[in-house]
Amino acid sequence: MFEANDPNSIQLTADGQLRHFLTTEGLPRELLIEILDTADSFVDMGEQQVKKVPLLRGKTVANLFFENSTRTLSTFELAAKRLSADVLNLNINTSSTKKGETLKDTLMTLQAMHSDMFVVRHADSGAAHFIAQHVTPNVAVINAGDGRHAHPTQAMLDMLTIRRHKGDFAPLKVAIVGDILHSRVARSQIHALRTLGVDEIRVIAPKTLLPRHIEALGVKVYTEMASGLRDVDVIMMLRLQKERMQSALLPSEAEFYKLYGLNRDKLAYAKPDAVVMHPGPINRGVEIESEVADGPRSLILDQVTNGIAVRMAVMSKAMSGQLSQRAATDNESREA
Secondary structure, eight states: OOOOEEEEEEOOOSOOOBBOOOTTTTOOHHHHHHHHHHHHHGGGGGGSSSOOOOOOTOEEEEEESSSOOOOHHHHHHHHHTTTTTTTEEGGGGGGGGGGTHHHHHHHHHHHHHHHHHEEEESSTTTTHHHHHHOOOTOOOOEEETTTBBBHHHHHHHHHHHHHHHOOSSSSSSEEEESTTTOHHHHHHHHHHHHHTTHHHHHEOGGGGGSOTTGGGGGOOOESSSSHSSTOSSSEOOOOOOOOGHHHHHHHHHHHHHHHHHHOOHHHHHHHHTTTEEOOOOOOBBTTTHHHHHHHHTTTTTHHHHHHHHHHHHHHHHHHHHHHEEEEHHHHHHOOO
């Protein structure tokens, strides 16, 4: 487990631009809105004949995945290529760290290849922050998920999906349902939703899947679906993260589905125009029934499309911030 102190001390430049993207926690509302606005301009690019812009032309993006995730890796790769970057995908699980090389050694090797950006996914909380502390000044770091800590680009693609379908965040009641305890997505969603000013954030889960003191994040806690979903505008389902469970926290998947799986009957508790989201991959018949997942109120495929746009936006803004930081450093050196 890595130490993750105040991330904004390194993820923002002196003038408030994005330098690294490690967490949504503590970022100013204006910056989150800028990311959403930039992403909005990229959403329809997939339908264009030429699906590229030159914003990262000549730059090299290294995807450093210490933990497997086909969906996240593929969207980051596609986002980088649509920005015209050169892309290097490294599955660290099968590389030199297995031979005894330290994380710092791996970083030094990659930096010697003159990479400009690291997209990092790691099973340990705080890993992306650790890497951002140890990279050279000309490398930007994007957190693609670290332990139970944060998954900021997933949260931002969720925010973009909500905004494109619901408009203003202020009047919304949002429910996050499922394995809150092990979910880095839930934490990033909560921080982003609070910053963007939603009316009410609810978490719904059995007591065994709720973190201690979760109320301190500014959420209302429910342990049953009927009251938790009543009159909500957005339902964000979460995957049961069985790989992170250290003990038997549930009697069975069937029992979980009976009480917390989203089906048509439970969806009826929400507002008639409530939308349904899920970060994927979906466990059908465990967290959600197929009729709801594939139904007219599901935004799950929209989330995938918006994920590419958001990751393009974050990459372009982080690279812009990195160049701004480098220019400021160069000016200080000349003046000295």
